[in-house]
Structures are given as C-alpha cells and as structure tokens.
Amino acid sequence: MNANTDSSVLHETPLVRGIPLFGNALDMARGPAKFFVDCYRKYGPVFRVRVLGQTYTVIAGQEAANFMSSREGKDSLRSKEFWQGLVEEYGATKTLVGVDGEEHKQLREIMKRGYSRESIRGRYNQLVKITDGALERDWKVGQLVPVVEAMQYLVVDQLGTILTGSAPLEYVKDIRTTILYILNVLVTRQRPRFLLGNPTYKKSKARVFELGQKMIDNFHANLGKKRDEDKNLIDDIMQAHLDTPEVMPASDLILTLTGPYVAGLDTVANTTSAIVYTVLKHPDVYARILAEVDELFSVENVDEDGLMKRLPTLHGAIMETMRLYPIAVAQMRTATKDFVFQGHLIREGELMYVGTSVPHFMHEFYPDPERFDVDRYTKPRSEHMQSGAYSPYGRGPHTCLGKSLAEVQIALSMARIFYKLDLALEPANYTLKLKTAPTPGPAMDFKVRVKGYRK
Numbered sequence: 001m002n003a004n005t006d007s008s009v010l011h012e013t014p015l016v017r018g019i020p021l022f023g024n025a026l027d028m029a030r031g032p033a034k035f036f037v038d039c040y041r042k043y044g045p046v047f048r049v050r051v052l053g054q055t056y057t058v059i060a061g062q063e064a065a066n067f068m069s070s071r072e073g074k075d076s077l078r079s080k081e082f083w084q085g086l087v088e089e090y091g092a093t094k095t096l097v098g099v100d101g102e103e104h105k106q107l108r109e110i111m112k113r114g115y116s117r118e119s120i121r122g123r124y125n126q127l128v129k130i131t132d133g134a135l136e137r138d139w140k141v142g143q144l145v146p147v148v149e150a151m152q153y154l155v156v157d158q159l160g161t162i163l164t165g166s167a168p169l170e171y172v173k174d175i176r177t178t179i180l181y182i183l184n185v186l187v188t189r190q191r192p193r194f195l196l197g198n199p200t201y202k203k204s205k206a207r208v209f210e211l212g213q214k215m216i217d218n219f220h221a222n223l224g225k226k227r228d229e230d231k232n233l234i235d236d237i238m239q240a241h242l243d244t245p246e247v248m249p250a251s252d253l254i255l256t257l258t259g260p261y262v263a264g265l266d267t268v269a270n271t272t273s274a275i276v277y278t279v280l281k282h283p284d285v286y287a288r289i290l291a292e293v294d295e296l297f298s299v300e301n302v303d304e305d306g307l308m309k310r311l312p313t314l315h316g317a318i319m320e321t322m323r324l325y326p327i328a329v330a331q332m333r334t335a336t337k338d339f340v341f342q343g344h345l346i347r348e349g350e351l352m353y354v355g356t357s358v359p360h361f362m363h364e365f366y367p368d369p370e371r372f373d374v375d376r377y378t379k380p381r382s383e384h385m386q387s388g389a390y391s392p393y394g395r396g397p398h399t400c401l402g403k404s405l406a407e408v409q410i411a412l413s414m415a416r417i418f419y420k421l422d423l424a425l426e427p428a429n430y431t432l433k434l435k436t437a438p439t440p441g442p443a444m445d446f447k448v449r450v451k452g453y454r455k
C-alpha cells in the first residue's frame with residue numbers, strides 16, 4: 001500500500017457484472033459472504049459492485065483485513081457516511097461507530113469500562129439466572145421454539161440487566177422493530193426510505209426514546225448514591241455528559257444510551273441461534289459439549305476465571321460458527337483520501353465494503369473450509385491465528401468494543417441452554433435457511449423442538 005497514484009503503474013479495477021437496475025443487489029441479498037468470496041476468486045482483492053444504482057468499491061481478503069488495522073488503513077477509511085442516517089434519525093450529532101480519529105478515541109474511552117468483560121465480573125451466576133428465567137418463559141417443553149426471536153428476548157434481558165441495570169422486557173418488541181427498520185433502511189440501505197413513515201416503526205421509535213429518557217431520569221434520581229464499583233455503562237455515559245457536554249451533548253444521549261441494544265441484539269441473537277443449529281447438526285460435537293457443561297454446572301458457582309478453559313469444545317463450536325456464519329460479512333467505509341490498495345487507485349469519497357470475512361471461507365487458511373471442525377482453533381493447528389484470517393468482530397479502530405463481554409455472554413448462554421434443555425432439529429436432517437436483512441443470520445422461521453428438560 002502506498003500513496004503512489006501514478007496511473008501508469010495501476011491496475012484497472014473490475015466492475016462485477018450485474019443486472020440492470022438492481023446491479024449485484026440480488027446476489028448480495030442471496031448470500032453476501034459467498035458473493036464476496038466468489039468475486040475475490042474471480043477478480044482479486046479489489047473490485048466494484050453496484051447495488052440499487054450505487055457503486056461500491058470492495059477490498060477483500062487477508063490483505064484487506066490487515067489493511068484495516070494498519071496506520072495507512074486508519075488514515076484512509078472512515079465510517080461516518082454509513083451511520084449518518086441513524087444519527088440524524090435520532091437528532092444526534094454523532095455515534096461511536098460513525099466517528100473516527102480523536103473524536104472516536106474520546107468516545108471509546110468513555111464507554112470502554114461499561115462495555116468490558118470487567119462489567120460482568122462477579123455476575124456470571126446472575127447471567128445464568130437470567131438465562132434460566134428466559135428458558136422457562138420462552139422455551140416451553142414439547143413446543144417448537146422460534147430460535148432467533150427467543151434469543152432476542154434473552155439478549156435484551158441479559159444486556160439490559162448487565163449494562164444498564166434493568167431488563168426492559170416490555171420494550172423488547174419496540175427495540176426489535178426500531179433496530180430492524182434502522183439497520184435495513186438507514187445503515188445497510190437494503191430497503192427504501194419511505195418505510196420510515198410506517199406507523200409501527202414510528203410508535204416503536206417513540207417507545208425507544210421513552211426508554212432512553214427513563215435511563216436518564218433514573219441516573220439523575222440516583223446521582224451520588226452508587227458506589228464506584230456498582231457503576232455501569234449508563235453511569236459512565238451520563239457522567240461524561242455532565243463533565244464534558246461538548247463530547248457527550250444532551251442531543252446524543254438517547255442514541256448512546258440505547259446503543260447496547262443496536263450493537264448487541266442482532267449480533268448475539270443471530271450468532272447464538274446459528275450455534276444452536278451447528279451443534280445440533282453435529283451429534284458428536286453436541287455429545288462433547290454436554291459432557292463439558294454437565295461438569296461446569298456440577299458445582300454451585302460458575303468458575304469465572306476458568307470458564308473458557310472448561311469449555312474447549314463449546315468454545316471451538318462458537319468460533320467455528322462465527323467463522324461460517326459471520327454477522328459482519330463486510331465493514332462499510334468511505335475513502336477519506338485518494339490511496340492505492342494492491343495496485344488499485346481508490347478515490348476520496350468512494351463508498352467501500354471491506355470484505356474481512358472472505359478468508360473465513362478460503363482453503364488456504366482453513367483446510368476443507370465448508371467442514372464444521374471445532375478443533376481448528378486449538379494448538380498446534382490454531383488456524384485462526386494466521387494473519388488476517390479470522391475477523392468475526394471486525395478489524396481496526398472500530399473492532400467490536402463489546403467483544404470480550406459478548407464472548408462470555410455467548411459461551412455462558414449456550415452452556416446453560418445445552419445443559420438445561422434437550423433439543424432437536426425438526427426434521428432431524430433440517431438444513432438452515434438464512435436471512436440477510438437486517439444482518440446475516442438464521443431465518444426467523446428456524447425452530448427447534450424442546451423435547452424436555454435435562455436438568
């Protein structure tokens with residue numbers, strides 16, 4: 001990568017053939033991961049696609065994943081344009097995921113503690129209790145359970161309690177609807193803008209604002225009463241607002257306070273749902289996981305420090321599912337300046353996709369890449385450790401801030417679900433259907449049979 005923009009040494013960037021009007025939208029909607037991998041094989045690490053009249057430059061593969069974390073990548077890419085619609089919809093000035101440079105550092109610093117794994121230290125048993133309650137509520141014995149929806153309720157229950165202090169279950173439907181419309185229309189732009197006039201969306205959005213306002217009121221009501229170690233993400237955001245309103249203005253509070261749901265709901269619900277499928281689909285893996293979780297929960301309190309070490313197969317299954325079913329197939333960016341990537345000139349202002357998940361599907365990194373192999377990640381294989389090979393949580397300055405929290409949340413939730421419930425795919429040879437909007441993951445009609453309680 002360099003700044004040499006001399007056109008005599010540059011390659012021409014190919015445009016992927018599409019159909020009139022739609023461009024490549026249908027291929028991308030059918031399976032974005034496969035589409036990017038196929039294009040990478042055919043055209044190399046840089047190509048252009050057209051989606052509903054808009055051209056995007058795609059940089060993909062190991063080279064692109066590494067570029068994201070490089071100095072050059074940080075200087076050449078920004079996130080603003082893709083999140084601007086969301087920011088305006090909330091009447092805010094900015095959002096963590098949509099700013100870069102110094103401004104981004106400041107916001108990340110404010111939220112680092114609240115989103116960290118530390119924020120759930122000493123609370124694993126609480127997470128288990130929340131999970132048990134959700135199982136009793138939404139996973140009834142004998143029934144076919146819609147997995148993604150049930151997981152969405154579980155996630156709001158968990159994130160609400162852990163990050164914000166209370167589980168706003170009465171707002172789950174509104175949060176889900178608001179996020180669905182916002183991600184589809186304003187962020188990934190897979191649906192037309194007029195949908196935002198829909199009364200269902202408007203009502204849900206108003207309710208999410210009401211929830212944000214309650215968080216603000218609640219903070220003021222308890223100001224000065226909390227011990228430092230009891231403070232959560234909401235306290236940190238509100239304190240930043242009081243101390244440095246120029247960094248965290250009042251206009252940005254609702255979007256920032258309800259941010260954990262936008263960031264965590266679809267990502268965790270889609271991933272955990274996919275894990276239910278991959279594990280049930282592989283009885284040998286399922287049996288190994290059951291042995292691990294029976295051991296883990298044979299004592300009263302969960303071993304917090306040794307959690308992952310005690311669940312090597314489940315950990316492998318989670319990593320393997322996130323490789324094969326990444327929720328962030330590509331990251332969306334804008335070129336901040338003219339730059340050259342792999343011999344291709346990219347012009348300032350070009351809208352881009354960075355296909356960081358392409359290596360997930362390449363045999364050069366993962367032998368027999370279609371195979372669900374939970375032992376890829378242990379030494380000496382450690383296939384994910386190859387440079388640029390594994391990026392389920394993104395790359396570069398915007399790498400998921402909730403990553404280490406999500407890892408615990410996912411591992412503990414899945415451990416508890418497999419420990420408690422006797423589950424089965426129906427029919428036994430069921431093949432997962434996928435959705436791509438608003439985020440890639442199992443289709444909403446994916447159901448499993450709860451045959452009974454194991455414990």
Ligand code: HEM
Pocket residue numbers: 079096097098108115159260261263264267268271327328331332392393394395397398399400401402403405406
């Ligand atoms: C399966 C679970 C998850 C996955 C796969 C995931 C993935 C990602 C990815 C790919 C990004 C980068 C987006 C970009 O570069 O444009 C991101 C950002 C982010 N994620 Fe996650 N995420 C997950 C769960 C969570 C959870 C549970 C939280 C917290 C509640 C969270 C909080 C965030 C935040 C705050 C950002 C923005 C970081 C920044 O812009 O600096 N994520 N996530």
